[in-house]
Amino acid sequence: MGRNLALNIESRGYTVSVFNRSREKTEEVIAENSGKKLVPYYTVQEFVESLETPRRILLMVKAGAGTDSAIDSLKPYLDKGDIIIDGGNTFFQDTIRRNRELSAEGFNFIGTGVSGGEEGALKGPSIMPGGQKEAYELVAPILKQIAAVAEDGEPCVTYIGADGAGHYVKMVHNGIEYGDMQLIAEAYALLKGGLALSNEELAQTFTEWNEGELSSYLIDITKDIFTKKDDEGKYLVDVILDEAANKGTGKWTSQSSLDLGEPLSLITESVFARYISSLKDQRVAASKVLSGPQAQPAGDKAEFIEKVRRALYLGKIVSYAQGFSQLRAASDEYNWDLNYGEIAKIFRAGCIIRAQFLQKITDAYAQNADIANLLLAPYFKQIADDYQQALRDVVAYAVQNGIPVPTFSAAIAYYDSYRSAVL
Template sequence: MDTPEPGSARIGLTGLATMGRNLARNMARHGHAVAVHNRTTARTESLLEEHGDEGADGGRLIGTESLEQLVATVERPRAIVVMVKAGEPTDAVIDELVPLLEEGDVVVDAGNAHPDDTRRREEALREHGLHFVGMGVSGGEVGALEGPSIMVGGSEHAWEQLRPVVTSIAAVVDGTPCCAHVGTDAAGHFVKMVHNGIEYADMQLIAESYDLLRSVAGLEPADIAGVFEEWNGGDLESFLIEMTADVLRHTDAETGKPFVDVVEDAAEQKGTGRWTVQSALDLGVPVTGIAEATFARSLSGHTDQRKAARKTFSTSPEEQRVEVDREAFTDQVRAALYASKVVAYAQGFDQLAAGADQNGWETDLGEVATIWRGGCIIRAQFLDRIREAFSDEPDLTTLLTTPYFAEAVAEGVDAWREVVATAAHAGVPVPAFGSSLSYFDGLRRERLPAALVQGLRDNFGAHTYRRVDREGTFHTSWAGDLAEQEMD
């Protein structure tokens, strides 16, 4: 590689695995000069050889052989994107970069990172006069190249430096780039984390729908592909529904069997769903659909336990056979899927609101829905409805009570109950469907059994309780004369 001219690049990027390569190519395609670097120089040379001519309107890829050269090649104030493995590798690269940078420079972590790590890094770099950005990028390798959804955290200074580049490479829907500044410090990675949590729930609900249509209705994968293709033409239209039809229609070339039948039924995860649930617990936000989807993946991976349970509790298919009208049951599953999907998104947006409130982020939830309409994995038709809901009522208590979603859930609730009951009779696990229905019922109940829980807590631990008929906090002398006393 030739020695690059100092200050000849608009932005720098280190880490040229698939996502990094594609982001760099996307930037070059949109007219930006991008200095690129990888610890293995051969990977940098490969990128230049294969895609060095893709630049447009002055955009180009500029190869560098070291972090020192990368930094020197980027114009001031510099913006350097880090696209390496999360955790210690990211910290190692940042530690190498910091001594090479100057006050006002921007370091961007565009991978999946825990928001706590992002906050720690932002505070540490701020002491050096540097701006650290946690930038959520959704859309996978195709989105990185063709237009992802981008969630930018960090300072206003960093946003102003990055905005011309990131808005140009993002997906565009109705003329609006799917890119926004969602708040300071860790806001970008927090929003991306919740996005991934919703993604977990969405995929689990789809998987449960497939299981019901196959195990109860008796449809074959190719037939179910047709069902999902039909659903994708209505209010369930989404990227994941479209992909589901493609996967179920695929046939394994080696065996001739449906592809879904030759894949091991043990789902993996990279941790973002778990992070979402842990964060929700800390915030006190019930994200039951996301939690059950995360636990469902965990259960699928406990293959030894599942094998032992099958030996102990196995039953013949006839014992749990449930007769259904295929067409009617398919319609019921569609309604249950849509209602449960609404719950998953409502819970996710509740968590976004709680996180923003706790951390002082001015996250515009309507804007989040707007930038999730394209590029990202959970892009779906009804995100337009969510955007409209927050536009009409920025301080919305819950999406479930907005007219559009309230009507959709009300129309589907009978089918939803029928599907969950049928699944129970047939012995088909539907943790995401079931928990979503229970969440809905819990919200709308006038009285919950939490009153008994409070009584029990006061009995064994003197944790006190409140009454419905007067103000104050009270404790009953359970081990004594049962007298009630008002506590300070």
């Protein structure tokens, strides 16, 4: 990520000073990019002294103690007003602390969420900076040049808010990403288990879905996964180990929801789904002991595919409704004054959750910036009216036939709970 961000910045006409505590890695980057305006430095002091003031230093290190160590190594050589940008996946409370501590010493600290992976870092990520507004204004020209660009020509970067706001929004973004991926996995399980679709048929189905309201990066790459084969000519999706890892940001999102009293049920179920997937040996053993129903055919093929599509879209809406509701609660708790429409806008390109329907979220907040929950916005309410029966039917079929759909189930449970005047 750090290397590709440096190359992205360099490609915009800047000369970039680079430093890594490993001399070998620094030399490797320079050797692989000869002719680029990357200038290597092999001591922290030389690196810092090479920069124009106010210095703008982008840190890309593993979150945690490594970030504190890197900051401590920089401080002896900084001048008041210099800017440190932390572009790692940092826990927002750590960013709040670092912002407070560095501000007291006269330095600026911008905790910045960066989404898009290594490719996005090189070609244009979605960028979520938070910290001192005046410091952001000094780095905004660079960030706007390296960010992804949406279809309307707007760069996918905006000032998020004070101290830890940027990293908090990135954390919730990752939680939504978890939810998106689990919903897609469950849609696959339903089509495979209920209709016995071939991988070619699954690829065609997802291709068609990607041409409509489900159009998104994750649907786009999923359609390609179905036809990917390994060296032996076997479909990769059929042989890959069904264990999912996690980097902690989904867990942080769920933990924060408990702190704030927010019902983040769908996203939390997606975290739990990863945890239970990691119990592979136990699941294999349990499959030989615990009984369940034998899955029966789901009926008419075209009808069931459409029901799953509708259920997936409504589930996605519920996931985003929960995520943005949590952003509102966090904004109130930490005095961030978040702009939810702007946040949705910077997710439209560059990031993992980029999707066509994010414009609908931006539109909803443009119509009513104070709306309590996206489900109450006219467009999303209409979708819920039209699609909820499909979601109910799909969940009922899954339960009756022993197909686990934790996030689909969480979606309809949340919807019914939220619309209930009495619980």
